[in-house]
Amino acid sequence: MKTAVFSARRYDQSLLGRANQQAGHELVFIQDRLTRETAALAAGCPAVCVFVNDVANADVLTQLQAQGTRLLATRSTGYNHVDAEAAARLGIEVVRVTDYSPYSVAEFAVGLLLAVNRKICRASARTRDGNFELDGLMGFDLHGKTVGVIGTGKIGSIFARIMAGFGCTVLGYDRFPTPPFEALGGRYVPAEALLAQSDVVSLHCPLTPDTHHIVNAQSLASAKRGCILINTSRGGLVDTDAAIQALKTGHLGGLAIDVYEQEASLFFQDLSSTIITDDCIQRLVSFPNVIVTGHQAFLTEEAISQIMQTTLDSITAFERGEPLVNRIPRD
Numbered sequence: 001m002k003t004a005v006f007s008a009r010r011y012d013q014s015l016l017g018r019a020n021q022q023a024g025h026e027l028v029f030i031q032d033r034l035t036r037e038t039a040a041l042a043a044g045c046p047a048v049c050v051f052v053n054d055v056a057n058a059d060v061l062t063q064l065q066a067q068g069t070r071l072l073a074t075r076s077t078g079y080n081h082v083d084a085e086a087a088a089r090l091g092i093e094v095v096r097v098t099d100y101s102p103y104s105v106a107e108f109a110v111g112l113l114l115a116v117n118r119k120i121c122r123a124s125a126r127t128r129d130g131n132f133e134l135d136g137l138m139g140f141d142l143h144g145k146t147v148g149v150i151g152t153g154k155i156g157s158i159f160a161r162i163m164a165g166f167g168c169t170v171l172g173y174d175r176f177p178t179p180p181f182e183a184l185g186g187r188y189v190p191a192e193a194l195l196a197q198s199d200v201v202s203l204h205c206p207l208t209p210d211t212h213h214i215v216n217a218q219s220l221a222s223a224k225r226g227c228i229l230i231n232t233s234r235g236g237l238v239d240t241d242a243a244i245q246a247l248k249t250g251h252l253g254g255l256a257i258d259v260y261e262q263e264a265s266l267f268f269q270d271l272s273s274t275i276i277t278d279d280c281i282q283r284l285v286s287f288p289n290v291i292v293t294g295h296q297a298f299l300t301e302e303a304i305s306q307i308m309q310t311t312l313d314s315i316t317a318f319e320r321g322e323p324l325v326n327r328i329p330r331d
Contacts, residue, residue: 001319002026003073004042006034007051009268011304012075019308023316033264039063047071047315052078052295053264058086065090071318073311078234079328080207095314095326099154101303106158108297109202109232112256116228116291117142136288140199143167148198150174150191150214151205151233152181159202160186171198174205195223200230207234217242226253232297235261240280247287255284256291267294 005016008029020027028045032038034054040063042048048069050056056072061083064072072094074082079096087094115121118139126133147163149156152174160170161184170186171194182188191214195201201223205211215229216239229252231238240261246252260266262278276282284290298304314326 001047001315002028002045003047003049003315004028004030004045005049006030006032006038006042006054007268011299012051012308015304016308016312019305019312023312025312025315025319034060036060036063040067042069043067045069047073047318049073049075049311049315050081051268052076052081053267054081055264056082056087058083061086061090061092065092071095071315073314075307075311078206080234080236082328084328093318093324094328095311095318095324096328097307097310098326100298100306100310101300102154102158104300104303105155105204105232105297106162108258109155109159109204109230110162112230112232112258112291112293113142113200113202113228116230116254116256116289119288121291122288142200145169145199146171146197148173148194148201149181149186150194150201150203152178152186152188153204155232156202156204157181157184157186159204160184163200168200191219192222195219195227198224198227200228202230203233203237205233205237207236212236213239213242215239215243217245220246220252223251225251228252228254228256231257231259233259235259235263240284244280244283247290254289255287257284258293258297259295260284260292263295 003025005027008031013029030041034050036059039060042064046068048064070092072092074096077097082094084094119137123137143166146169148171149160150173152172157180160181164170164185172181172186172188173191173194177188214237220242243255247255285292314324317324
């Protein structure tokens with residue numbers, strides 16, 4: 001099946017192309033994001049494959065449908081970038097990657113926590129310049145601290161298990177509690193109690209209207225002073241302006257994010273020779289206790305291989321008229 005693959009980075013083209021050798025689909029790789037302006041590039045493609053920062057709103061989906069697109073496959077678990085109601089109305093099936101290596105994101109979140117707590121990035125930059133001074137590099141033991149996990153699905157539970165292995169007390173908040181989290185010693189508490197008691201808060205929930213800016217000025221004010229916030233889920237979970245204010249007052253002791261609510265115009269491209277006009281991201285990277293990475297937590301060989309294979313399997317199933325086991329939930 002002819003498939004337009006948007007936001008196709010080099011690794012996408014290499015690994016998706018390799019996985020497609022057996023499936024035999026006609027893949028059209030497009031480096032640009034899917035937007036209203038680029039949707040025309042998918043003309044004549046029954047399937048369109050997108051990523052997290054592609055735009056799949058009603059206008060774009062209407063244009064795709066008029067061009068013959070009948071399947072939208074997103075190379076991600078989250079699908080907040082897709083207007084699911086518009087897709088259903090237009091008769092476009094939407095599939096996602098329901099499961100890939102949850103260890104990739106959980107382990108990266110732990111890496112971010114260690115890096116921001118122990119000032120590893122600052123220390124490395126110093127030593128490259130021949131500065132072996134230790135002033136300003138003080139961190140704290142994770143052993144004996146309380147770690148709050150917001151969102152205790154597969155990724156959140158794995159992160160919690162690793163933190164329990166460090167000797168941390170693990171608290172959880174989720175609208176849908178899971179036995180695996182409790183089995184590893186985690187204890188569910190209300191969100192307010194989690195924030196008030198936690199030395200570290202890590203976000204592992206999907207972005208929905210209910211979770212948008214779940215971390216905001218009010219929730220940060222109720223958080224334990226000096227806590228570290230980790231976000232490897234979706235940028236929209238955090239009100240960036242509120243986080244900046246909390247950093248400025250010292251109420252937030254550190255911030256490590258792999259996602260950013262305005263990342264669509266920044267991430268997955270080289271802007272090192274340009275002037276970045278996003279004042280929020282510029283302010284964030286100016287703080288010595290902030291680490292920002294470019295949405296790479298999922299980027300392991302195991303995770304990418306599973307993402308590519310699942311995506312191709314969904315396209316093949318659609319082409320054959322078989323059940324779409326990875327179709328997004330419908331109301």
